[in-house]
Amino acid sequence: MKHISNILTAIRLLLVPVFPAAYFSNHPQAHFIAMCIFLAAGFTDFLDGYIARHYHMITELGTVLDPLADKLMLLTVLTTLSISGTLPVWVVILIALKELFMIFAGTFLYFRKSRFVIPSNYFGKAATALLFPAIPIWIMVPGNPISLILIIVAMVFMTAALLSYIHFYWRRREFLSDDYHR
Numbered sequence: 268m269k270h271i272s273n274i275l276t277a278i279r280l281l282l283v284p285v286f287p288a289a290y291f292s293n294h295p296q297a298h299f300i301a302m303c304i305f306l307a308a309g310f311t312d313f314l315d316g317y318i319a320r321h322y323h324m325i326t327e328l329g330t331v332l333d334p335l336a337d338k339l340m341l342l343t344v345l346t347t348l349s350i351s352g353t354l355p356v357w358v359v360i361l362i363a364l365k366e367l368f369m370i371f372a373g374t375f376l377y378f379r380k381s382r383f384v385i386p387s388n389y390f391g392k393a394a395t396a397l398l399f400p401a402i403p404i405w406i407m408v409p410g411n412p413i414s415l416i417l418i419i420v421a422m423v424f425m426t427a428a429l430l431s432y433i434h435f436y437w438r439r440r441e442f443l444s445d446d447y448h449r
Contacts, residue, residue, distance in 0.1 A: 270324075270326070271315075271318055271324070272315040272316075272318045272319040272324050272325075272326070272329050272333075273315075273326060273328055273329050273332065275311045275312075275314055275315035275318070276311070276315050276329055276332045276333050276336050277332075278311055279308045279311045279312060279315075279336040279337075279340060280332070280335075280336045280339065282304055282307065282308045282311075282340065283308075283336070283339045283340050283343050284343070285304055286301055286304045286305060286308075286340070286343055286344055286347060287301075287343060287346075287347040287350075289301040289304055290347050290351070290406075291347070291351075298406050298407060299407070301347075301406060302403045302406045302407055305340070305344055305402060305403060305406065306403060308336075308340050309399055312333070312336070312337060315329070315333065316333070331373075334369075334373065334387070335370065335373075337395075338366045338369065338370055341362070341366065341398065342359075342362070342363055342366055342367075344402055344406075345358065345359045345362055345363070345402075346359055346363075348402075348405060348406070348409075351409075353405065353409035353410065354405065354409070358418060358422070361422060362422060362425060365425050365426070365428075365429050368429065369429070369432065372432070372436070376436070388428055388431050388432070388435075390424045390425070390427040390428035390431055391424070391425070391428035393421075393424045394421040394422075394424035394425045394428060395421075397417045397418075397420055397421035397424065398417070398418065398421045400414075400417065401413075401414045401415075401417035401418045401421065402414075402418075404417075405418070
């Protein structure tokens with residue numbers, strides 16, 4: 268029971284390659300199955316976060332793997348949709364640049380002596396809240412204008428989150444650089 272949150276995160280990581288395999292399969296319900304995989308990953312994200320906080324089971328490993336699993340799933344889904352020709356590539360590029368920056372910056376900060384992790388913020392949570400309904404709609408009804416609007420607004424929130432993270436880091440850079448040089 269102690270590691271249930273990390274197990275759920277591991278399941279989410281395992282679902283990452285399953286999404287494109289399902290989406291591009293020849294199964295008559297391929298897109299529906301892929302959508303269910305995305306929703307299952309989202310549910311495990313919610314569940315592992317709830318369990319970890321509610322039962323005080325937050326672990327160092329989970330703190331690192333949870334956002335990594337989220338970012339990998341998001342990038343995989345968006346790349347899959349772009350490869351299929353339904354999602355404009357510029358959406359994937361902009362979101363990928365932000366997410367890859369966060370992965371590399373987060374990894375760099377984490378592996379410093381302080382094991383520093385940038386906490387999530389309102390903008391990032393809002394972007395996720397907008398993408399969670401937008402992506403399943405897009406999977407089932409590509410080009411849906413409501414879904415496109417949600418994705419664009421989510422991208423605005425992602426940009427605000429990125430700027431907020433940069434500001435957060437910038438304000439704490441002296442603390443972080445002192446820790447690095449010890």
